[in-house]
Amino acid sequence: MGQKTHPFGFRLGVIRTWKSKWYEDKQYAKWLHEDLSIKEGIRDKFKHAGIADVEIERAANKAKVVIYTSRPGIIIGKGGAGVAQLKADLQKFTENELFVDIQEVRKAETNAKLVAENIATQLERRVAFRRAMKRAVQSA
Structure with missing residues (x-):
């Protein structure tokens, strides 16, 4: 029997992209744990918001969190107050400057x-x- 390749890994770079888009030599483990805690924090806070995916992009001392959701109104809140609160909550996980972007899944x-x-x-x-x-x- 031959070796089995996971379909997701097989499609990476061809028709799918990575969930986290960054590269780091020395602080790789730290950034990986930050990514996992950010994703877990978002999913715990918004269980019923229909979150499809969370992508994290990093460059230097900035991090961009893109949340794909079927119900963006739950996350955004009244007048964008929910996004500001979410950004403040996520800032506890990392010392990098965070940018939060909400994308609707049509x-x-x-x-x-x-x-x-x-x-x-x-x-x-x-x-x-x-x-x-x-x-x-x-x-x-």
């Missing part, structure tokens, strides 16, 4: 992660699993 039905979260919430609300699956397939 068709949530085409994103596998959002569809799976939708089915999971339906199952938690005790919806019949066949009905939840049929709704997901029909909406896609």
